[in-house]
Amino acid sequence: MSTFDDTATNIARDSAYVGVQASVVHGDIYTYTTSPDASPAEKFETGVRFLEIGASGRASQLISEAVAAGHLTNRVCFYWLLALTSGRTRLELSKEEAAQLRNAPNTLRLTGDDPWADAVKMIHRLLACAEKRDADLRLLFKEFDELGDAQRSLILRHLELFLDGPFKEQIWHRTVKQAELGRTARERGNRVWKFFQPDPFPPRKREPRPATIHFTTWLQAVTATAVFGAAAIHIGFLLAQGGRILALLPYLLSIAGGYVGGRNAVEWRFRTVRRRTKDKECATPHLRRSAPSDGFASKVDQRFDYYFAKYVPQGASRDMWLAATAGIRRSIRDEIVEVYRETRVGVEKIAWLIRYRVGDVRHRWEKGTLWSYREELATPLPTKAMAVLGVAILAGGGIWAASDAMQVSPLSGTRSTFLVPAGGWIAARAWLRIVLERRRAAADKSESDQVLEDSKAAFARWQAKLADKPEDREMADWLDCDRKVLLSEALQHYKLTMSDVIAHAFIEAPAASSKRARVRNGPWRYLKYQILIFVLTQDGVRQLTITLDFERGTFHDRQRANYRFEALAAVRVRQADNDERTFELALVNGQEIRVRVSPEAEEIQQGENPGAVSDVTLDAAGLHHTLHVLEGIAAEGKEWILQERRRGQDRTRNLTDEMQDPDS
Incomplete structure (x- = not known):
């Protein structure tokens, strides 16, 4: 025995x-x-x-x-x-x-x-x-x-x-x-394996921060624009009254130059600011206080760490991949925590979304498009040239017209000549803040809508894959x-x-x-x-x-x-x-x-x-x-x-x- x-x-x-x-x-x-x-x-x-x-x-x-x-x-x-x-x-x-x-x-x-x-x-x-x-x-x-x-x-x-x-x-x-x-x-x-997958929670849209424009900014923009417009019109009136026909041409050219230069300068500035913002999001984050180990954010962190360590692109070492995408990882993690924290949804129900977002980052890395925004937001040379040329025409034509206006009426011409650049500078800065904030909100909304549509497509694919659970x-x-x-x-x-x-x-x-x-x-x-x-x-x-x-x-x-x-x-x-x-x-x-x-x-x-x-x-x-x-x-x-x-x-x-x- x-x-x-x-x-x-x-x-x-x-x-x-x-x-x-x-x-x-x-x-x-x-x-x-x-x-x-x-x-x-x-x-x-x-x-x-x-x-x-x-x-x-x-x-x-x-x-x-x-x-x-x-x-x-x-x-x-x-x-x-x-x-x-x-x-x-x-x-x-x-x-x-x-x-x-x-x-x-x-x-x-x-x-x-x-x-x-x-x-x-x-x-x-x-x-x-x-x-x-x-x-x-x-x-x-x-x-x-x-x-x-x-x-x-x-x-x-x-x-x-x-x-x-x-x-x-x-x-x-x-x-x-x-x-x-x-x-x-x-x-x-x-x-x-599908039996052990929870029923996925559908994707939710991250509502972008709406355009926030303070009342004082609107007040500056409207007031300064009114002063600038009145002074500019007065200069034109003086030139016409004084018969300075030759000065009217640079006066009109300065207006056209200001419009063209302003539009291109705004585009230049928006692209530069947007690119800096994206660079900041993708930069290596500073150390933050860790979330509670049993909290929702901590569990999201664990999922991101797991999938980023698992989905290493071909031809890249894990250390390089994790170091280069630390900022992106933090940005997407913060987005998901913000969107789902108050929904009382367990992290396992959105694991599919985390996995998809990480997979998308890997896919863009392998295609070489992960940082393509830098090229997309780079300001084209013609835009820069038109901005510089327009501002130059505005300055040159404005100086010519202002000098002739002061010769027609030294007192009122001098007053309008002083008010035009002062009012124009204040108005330009105020309108720039307004336009940039509106364009920022529109760009954020467009990106959020695109992320939601892509996530919905991924959700539908995941549901179809689990259909025969x-x-x-x-x-x-x-x-x-x-x-x-x-x-x-x-x-x-x-x-x-x-x-x-x-x-x-x-x-x-x-x-x-x-x-x-x-x-x-x-x-x-x-x-x-x-x-x-x-x-x-x-x-x-x-x-x-x-x-x-x-x-x-x-x-x-x-x-x-x-x-x-x-x-x-x-x-x-x-x-x-x-x-x-x-x-x-x-x-x-x-x-x-x-x-x-x-x-x-x-x-x-x-x-x-x-x-x-x-x-x-x-x-x-x-x-x-x-x-x-x-x-x-x-x-x-x-x-x-x-x-x-x-x-x-x-x-x-x-x-x-x-x-x-x-x-x-």
Whole structure:
């Protein structure tokens, strides 16, 4: 007999626990929710969905309530039998449940012939023939194979533990074959990761700062313009009055030059200021006080750090990339924090947006357009030339006209000559501030609108990519197939057949730092699992610990251990105040196996019961059956095998006495 090897385990010990992170709760899916006034039909359908994920306890309760309320069809009869027997052995039935099963042929009245009625009759046959050594297995399996695909698959999945007897091996071979096909069905490798993605929050527009122009600026602009205009008109009047025809031409040219020069000077100034502003945004930021570690801004920082470190452009080193984009990273980060901080949206719902914005920065880097704004905002040489030429014409023509005006009327001409440059300077500065502020607001709005449109397009692409997100029942199907294939691998390694196995049980726990997600009121699903298999044979316990990459459906880090029944000292599940459940198995040599099988109660949606979420997680994981097996071994040792067989024979005899073949 093999002895326990303490080097062959890969489990949490010495108060160490398996960590979990990146939680997602799909709160808009109500697959496992029933209203207080739900009809029997609604309760039944919810029970079916619970059964599909392996939560047979909750399924049996709801389906039984529907049956008690008079909702009884052939399909209901079939699922009621499955829920009563799924994931359990005969000995795990209570006295009431055993009585219900014995009386099933009399209470489940079938109506007509359809695939569901045939499946109910087949379950009766399988249960009635469990201990008949002279049963005609060829005829039985011929009829079994003639069942509908859906009914046959459901029987293989849910009655694996309950069925016993001479056809146990045949049933197991069919179950494994079905599992091997099912674990890669429906494009599992391309879809599983989508289940762990939260429903994305749509993009929001960052409202740019509106144009802010103080009243004093408007007052200066209007007043100075009025003074400048009156003085300029007065100079022209003096020239006309004095017959200075030659001076009128430079006077008019100065006006035209001022208009052209002013327009081009404003464009020049706007481009220069805009470019400086963009340079400041992209410059390496000064150190700021860090945000609270558990705050929204801090979580946004973590996402930006992660994606910028991940999405390094081709041909660039990570250090250079991070240093060169520090300012851009800070600018986009501040934008997103500002827009979403007050929306009470978790950062995981806008992770797609952060990822898109970072990807866009990388794309522009690779195209060489990340700093293209510098070229776009560079002032063209003709604009500069027209600005300089216009101002020169304004100055030259103005001086010529002013000098002639003072000759016509020295006093009033001198006064107007002084007021024109003074008023013009004040008016030009005031109007420049007004125009620049308005153009700044318009440019900010244009950029914000463009960012929003691009983000909407990215949002639509992301939604389309998540459109085929797997349902929770598909996740349960794949996990159930993984369990069966893994058990088959363990049997092959130990050179055992299913007939050699007295009992088997699983413990499922999240692997270290695994993403997790669930639907409302549903069990937690993990991207990576740590699975413990216990296989009981005459020689003792075979334990296999393995890491399951659920996305790819691959097994890793196999660890094996063998020990006698007498080595098992205690089995228990501890429940903390936060509803965290921990499975503990102690051996007589002091060795302990501790695995957190249910996380703490968090991300609970309105209307959810924290305890119910943990219970359905444990129910779907089959923990109740595991505890039944291991607690029996811990209490009775090897004697448990003999007692289990004796109790099983008695229970089977009672069942077969009452539950005869319906067609006999």
